Amino acid sequence: MPVWATLDAAAAPAAAVAIRRARSTFDPARIPALGVMGAFVFAAQMINFPVGAGTSSHLVGGALLAYTLGPAAASVVMIAVLAIQALVFQDGGLLALGANIVNMAIIGVLAGYLPFAIWGSGGRRRAAIFAGGALSVAASAVLALSELLLSRVPMPRPMLAISLAIFAASALIEGAITLAVVEALDAMQPNFVRKPAERPLALAALAVTAVLLGAVGVLFASTAPDGIEHLTRIQAAGLPERWLGKTAAGLGGLALIYAVCLVIGRFAVRSRAAAGRSA
Amino acid sequence: MTAPLIEVRGLRFRYEDGAEALRGVDFHLEAGETVALLGPNGSGKTTFVLHLNGLLSGEGSVTVCGLPVEGRNLAAVRRKIGLVFQDAESQLFMPTVLEDVAFGPLNAGASPEEAARRAHAALDTVGMAAAAGKAPYHLSAGEKKRVAIAGILAMDPEILVLDEPTTFLDPPGQRALAGLLEGLPQAKILVTHDVPFARALATRAVFFEQGRIAAEGGVAELARRFQWELPVKEQAERRCGG
Amino acid sequence: MHHVILERWSRGRSPLHRRDPRFKAVALLVFLVVVATAGQRLPLVAAVWFLLLCGTAVAARLPLAAAAARAGIVLSFTAVFAGISWLAGDPARALSLILKSYLSAFAVLLLVSTTPMSGLLHGLERLGAPRFLLMVAQFLYRYLFVISEKAQHMHRAALSRGFGGSRRRSGRMEAAAGAVATLFAKSYGRAEGIHRAMLARGFNGQFQPLEPLRAGAADWAFGAAAVLAPIAVRVAIERGA
Numbered sequence: 001m002p003v004w005a006t007l008d009a010a011a012a013p014a015a016a017v018a019i020r021r022a023r024s025t026f027d028p029a030r031i032p033a034l035g036v037m038g039a040f041v042f043a044a045q046m047i048n049f050p051v052g053a054g055t056s057s058h059l060v061g062g063a064l065l066a067y068t069l070g071p072a073a074a075s076v077v078m079i080a081v082l083a084i085q086a087l088v089f090q091d092g093g094l095l096a097l098g099a100n101i102v103n104m105a106i107i108g109v110l111a112g113y114l115p116f117a118i119w120g121s122g123g124r125r126r127a128a129i130f131a132g133g134a135l136s137v138a139a140s141a142v143l144a145l146s147e148l149l150l151s152r153v154p155m156p157r158p159m160l161a162i163s164l165a166i167f168a169a170s171a172l173i174e175g176a177i178t179l180a181v182v183e184a185l186d187a188m189q190p191n192f193v194r195k196p197a198e199r200p201l202a203l204a205a206l207a208v209t210a211v212l213l214g215a216v217g218v219l220f221a222s223t224a225p226d227g228i229e230h231l232t233r234i235q236a237a238g239l240p241e242r243w244l245g246k247t248a249a250g251l252g253g254l255a256l257i258y259a260v261c262l263v264i265g266r267f268a269v270r271s272r273a274a275a276g277r278s279a
Numbered sequence: 280m281t282a283p284l285i286e287v288r289g290l291r292f293r294y295e296d297g298a299e300a301l302r303g304v305d306f307h308l309e310a311g312e313t314v315a316l317l318g319p320n321g322s323g324k325t326t327f328v329l330h331l332n333g334l335l336s337g338e339g340s341v342t343v344c345g346l347p348v349e350g351r352n353l354a355a356v357r358r359k360i361g362l363v364f365q366d367a368e369s370q371l372f373m374p375t376v377l378e379d380v381a382f383g384p385l386n387a388g389a390s391p392e393e394a395a396r397r398a399h400a401a402l403d404t405v406g407m408a409a410a411a412g413k414a415p416y417h418l419s420a421g422e423k424k425r426v427a428i429a430g431i432l433a434m435d436p437e438i439l440v441l442d443e444p445t446t447f448l449d450p451p452g453q454r455a456l457a458g459l460l461e462g463l464p465q466a467k468i469l470v471t472h473d474v475p476f477a478r479a480l481a482t483r484a485v486f487f488e489q490g491r492i493a494a495e496g497g498v499a500e501l502a503r504r505f506q507w508e509l510p511v512k513e514q515a516e517r518r519c520g521g
Numbered sequence: 522m523h524h525v526i527l528e529r530w531s532r533g534r535s536p537l538h539r540r541d542p543r544f545k546a547v548a549l550l551v552f553l554v555v556v557a558t559a560g561q562r563l564p565l566v567a568a569v570w571f572l573l574l575c576g577t578a579v580a581a582r583l584p585l586a587a588a589a590a591r592a593g594i595v596l597s598f599t600a601v602f603a604g605i606s607w608l609a610g611d612p613a614r615a616l617s618l619i620l621k622s623y624l625s626a627f628a629v630l631l632l633v634s635t636t637p638m639s640g641l642l643h644g645l646e647r648l649g650a651p652r653f654l655l656m657v658a659q660f661l662y663r664y665l666f667v668i669s670e671k672a673q674h675m676h677r678a679a680l681s682r683g684f685g686g687s688r689r690r691s692g693r694m695e696a697a698a699g700a701v702a703t704l705f706a707k708s709y710g711r712a713e714g715i716h717r718a719m720l721a722r723g724f725n726g727q728f729q730p731l732e733p734l735r736a737g738a739a740d741w742a743f744g745a746a747a748v749l750a751p752i753a754v755r756v757a758i759e760r761g762a
Contacts, residue, residue, distance in 0.1 A: 028726055029719065031653065032372055033712035035660020040708040043672035047704070049697045059701060063574055068705070080658040084665070087641075088524060090595050090626045094553055156609060177701075180694055184702030192705070213715055285546050332716055346729035354723055362721045369714035374663055375641035391731050414528060416666055504756065 037069060038077045038084070049177050057173045062104060063112030063136040064178050067120075067129065067193045068185070071113040078105035099147060112136025112178075120196040126179060133169040133178030141167035203256040283307040284438055284466050285343055285360075290330060292337030295405060301337060302490035308438065313460075313467040315477035315498055317507055318487030324470045325365075327487070328440055329469075332360050340448040344437060358387055361431030361465075362447065365443040367423035371415035376407065376426050383434035394433075401433035402426070421452035425459065432463070440468045445476050474502050526570055526591075530583055530634035535579040537635045541740040542644025548747035551631045555751050556624050560617075561759045567620040569754045574627045581635045588634065592627035629643070638662050647734055656728060672704055 036082040041061045065074035081101045112132040119128035145163060149155060155163075185192040285308035290300040293464045301323050308314055312412065316324045318424040329335040333356060341348040344359045361383075364370050373379035377398050384394035390438060393441045402408045405425040415423060424444060430438060441460075457479050469476050477498045486505055494501055502508050531538075537545075560565055578588045601623040607615035633641070642655045665716065 025566045028653075028656075028728060029716060029724065031656045031728070032660045032719070033709075034657045035662075036664050036668070036708050036715065037713040038657060038661035039664040039668040040659075040705060043668045043708075044668065044701045044704055047676070047700050050693045059663065060550070076654055076657055077661075079654060080661050083654075084661055087629065088527060088638075088662070090592070090629060094549070094629055145553055159605065176694075177698070180698035181701045181705070184667055184695070184698045185705060188702055188706055256641055293699055322718070324735040329717075332721055334720060354725065357721060357723045364721075365712075366714055368667055369711055370718040371689065372660065372663060372715045372718065374638075374659055378639065381731050382719075382724075385729040385731065386725055391729075391733065395731060412532065414663075417528070432724065 017210075032079050034069070034073055035080070037065065038080045041065065041077065041081050042084075049173070049180075051173050057170070057177070059177045059181065060104075060108075060137055062108040062140075063116075063129075063133040063174070064181055066109050066113040066136075067116055067132070067182060070194065071109050074109045074113075075105050078109060081105075099144070103143045103147075107143055108136040108140035111139035117196045126183075129182050130175040130179045132175070134175035137174040138167060138171035139171065149232055280312060282345060283309050284497060285331060285341075285468075287327075287330075287339070287341050289336055289339035290341060291328070291339055292326060292330065292335060300490055301429055303332075303339070304490070304492055306485065306492065308468065310437075310466055311464075312483060313469065313481045315481035315484040316470045316487060317472075317474075317477065317484055317498075317501060317505075318493075322487040323490040324487050325442055328362070328442060328468065328470055331438075331471060332357050332362055333400045334362075346399070358434055359436055360440060361434055361436035361442045363424075363427050363431055363441045363444060365440065365446055366467065367420070367427045367447075370427045370430070371418075371423055374414060375411070376413050376415060376418075377400070377411040378406045379434050380426065380430045383430055387434060397435075398429070401429040404432055404463075405429045406472060419452075420447040421449070421455060424448065424452075428459070437465055438468070439463065440470075442470045444469065445471065474498065474508055479493040479500075526587075528637075530588075531637045533582055535580065535582040536601065536636070536739070536744075537577065539739075540635075540676050541734055541736045542636045543648050543734065544643050544736070544740045544744035545632050545636060546641070546644055546648060549628055550745060552628050552751050553625055555626075555755060556621050559621070559755055563617055566755050566758045567624060567760065570624055570751060571627075573750060573754065574624065577631055580609070581631065583631075583634055588630060589627065591625060595626035596757050598622075643730065643732075653705060664708075666717045668704070668708055668711075671707060672700075674731060675700055686746050700757055737759070743749060 044061060045058045047058065049058065051057050062074065062078055065077055067076075069077065079101050082097060082105060086094050086097050086100075113133055115128040115131040115135060119125065145160075145167070182193055284392050285306065287304055287306040290301050290304040291299075294363050304323070304430075306327075310459070315316075316327070318324055326335065330337060330341055331343060332349065333341075333353045336349065343356045346352040346356055346359075348356050357430045371379045371384055377395065380398035380401055381391075381394040385391070385401055389397065391496050399408065399411065402411055407422060407429060410418065410422065410426065415426065418426065419510050428439075428441075439460075444456060444460075448456060453473070453476060457476060460469075460480055469477060469481060481498050484496060485492045486501050486507075488492045494504065496504075556570070559679050575585060575589065596619065599618055603615040603618045606612075606618060636644070639659060642659050646652050646655050679696065
């Protein structure tokens with residue numbers, strides 16, 4: 001089944017679950033607050049954080065939103081952010097929106113929330129927050145990479161290694177930034193960051209699934225390209241080969257678009273901020 | 280003698296952190312009056328005003344048009360008393376001007392057609408009819424303030440409350456606002472630091488100090504008594520010789 | 522600013538602007554799928570599609586050169602991977618990537634420049650997208666530039682106080698974190714202000730829509746044409762017309 005179509009299909013029910021849950025914890029009167037926090041994410045993504053060697057990076061925000069709004073509302077906000085990015089700023093293709101939503105708004109938020117849900121109210125809170133920030137980026141990035149590979153996009157070994165290194169660095173950076181921001185928030189007002197939810201079990205289950213998916217992704221990455229050949233042979237077994245090749249080529253193109261935005265978005269530092277901001 | 284539109288007796292309010300914001304306020308507003316609330320920052324003027332439509336609730340009694348401001352009366356009270364906040368950007372939260380001005384009537388149960396009609400009429404009154412389809416973000420501060428007032432007028436209130444309306448307005452904007460308010464028949468409460476603005480519009484003034492009303496009287500009289508005239512003016516007069 | 526230009530374009534008065542947003546959204550979706558799955562004789566198909574889109578832009582009375590150029594912004598993202606594909610020995614894929622991403626971006630741009638955001642979101646809701654989510658997006662869009670501007674002001678103020686100079690990295694990290702936290706607090710405060718303003722005007726739990734959407738014959742005609750034309754082009758060229 002075409003990768004992006006699967007993801008678009010997966011995004012719909014996953015998003016629906018997040019939305020339904022958010023609706024039960026947030027009454028409609030809070031909708032403007034969620035919208036405003038989405039606008040905050042956009043603005044916050046413009047602020048430069050120095051990460052050494054003359055480069056700077058930005059906050060992605062999935063984990064931070066999860067800690068301050070709860071994971072369901074955070075997912076809804078991130079979905080709205082991704083949708084506006086796709087529509088108004090032409091960031092990533094619209095068809096790739098499904099994949100983005102699954103990777104970043106759903107899996108990323110859940111993966112980010114997991115450490116906090118388990119250790120967030122104890123002595124290891126700071127470590128939990130750092131881990132959450134890192135995990136949210138790591139999970140979405142790895143998932144994106146495995147989706148890419150599944151689309152039979154050419155990925156030479158060195159490029160794979162570089163991508164993974166970039167993901168690892170981004171993850172650590174996000175962890176550090178998230179922690180720094182949470183500490184600044186705590187200094188301002190102790191209840192900006194909530195206590196972890198009362199139903200950690202259900203949440204942990206969901207989040208563990210997220211991490212598992214990420215791990216599966218890593219497996220694909222490490223066994224590529226042999227794994228890919230094997231997989232596509234399985235896929236092609238029941239399908240007309242030509243159609244698969246054609247669609248894969250097309251899908252690969254679109255899957256690439258969003259993956260590129262995912263990777264480059266972390267590092268298209270000043271250029272994106274400048275392009276979006278100046279006349 | 281007709282009953283006052285607003286009657287407040289012994290209003291006390293304490294914030295969550297324990298700070299006492301209002302320490303027993305008595306106040307009344309009659310039909311046709313425009314009352315200016317003067318006083319230093321933090322003296323409780325805005326806090327007081329938020330009690331009039333039930334956004335905050337404290338001890339003592341607050342009655343608007345004969346209705347105690349509480350629970351089941353809130354919907355009706357909020358139709359009678361329209362509050363224009365200091366920050367128009369947070370008040371105009373809908374995507375277009377028309378949708379925003381129609382927000383009040385729609386909540387009050389009007390049909391979309393009726394709400395649109397009332398919104399257009401209100402925009403006409405404030406002179407912003409041409410902006411109906413615009414996004415609030417693109418309006419100037421003065422225009423936003425007028426649209427905010429339209430949003431209140433569309434609900435057909437009996438009382439207008441404006442919190443620091445001339446902040447963010449340049450002198451022409453202030454003049455236009457004063458002209459607009461002068462022409463509106465509703466009773467008004469103006470929370471303001473702008474003494475000339477208050478003098479132009481208010482029939483009466485009260486002076487807040489540390490959560491209480493310290494004095495009542497004419498604007499000029501209170502300004503003189505509390506030396507509330509813009510102090511920089513005196514400094515300028517001294518420097519330029521009057 | 523990117524957004525301001527799109528806002529201006531979206532409030533135009535062409536026949537395309539007046540079309541029901543639901544039809545435009547569906548037409549876009551179909552076009553994106555058709556583009557995504559195209560493979561044979563791509564350059565030719567893409568060229569004809571490009572002409573179709575240009576024609577649409579002209580019909581919408583949009584500045585053609587500006588619109589076509591704005592759609593090209595997406596290429597700054599895809600060019601990198603296109604380059605990699607080309608270097609990896611697959612120039613066809615590289616070309617496909619560039620053509621498809623550009624056409625997709627152009628089509629999305631046409632939708633957004635002929636439909637004010639609130640109308641578009643309303644149309645999506647009528648197509649079945651969840652209301653909660655769309656309203657969040659509506660408020661996000663409403664305050665997007667208000668808050669971004671605030672962030673810019675803060676940045677400028679910080680710069681004029683010497684931030685960004687050669688200070689310790691951890692100090693700058695703290696300053697940036699403080700900036701984000703301040704932005705968060707101000708956004709939160711603004712959300713509370715909005716909430717109070719909503720209550721003050723009688724909000725009772727539900728947002729009521731103002732204008733119902735009404736689809737006319739012109740909308741159906743447009744929808745049919747917009748959906749069929751790209752498909753017809755592709756079929757005709759692939760079958761070797």
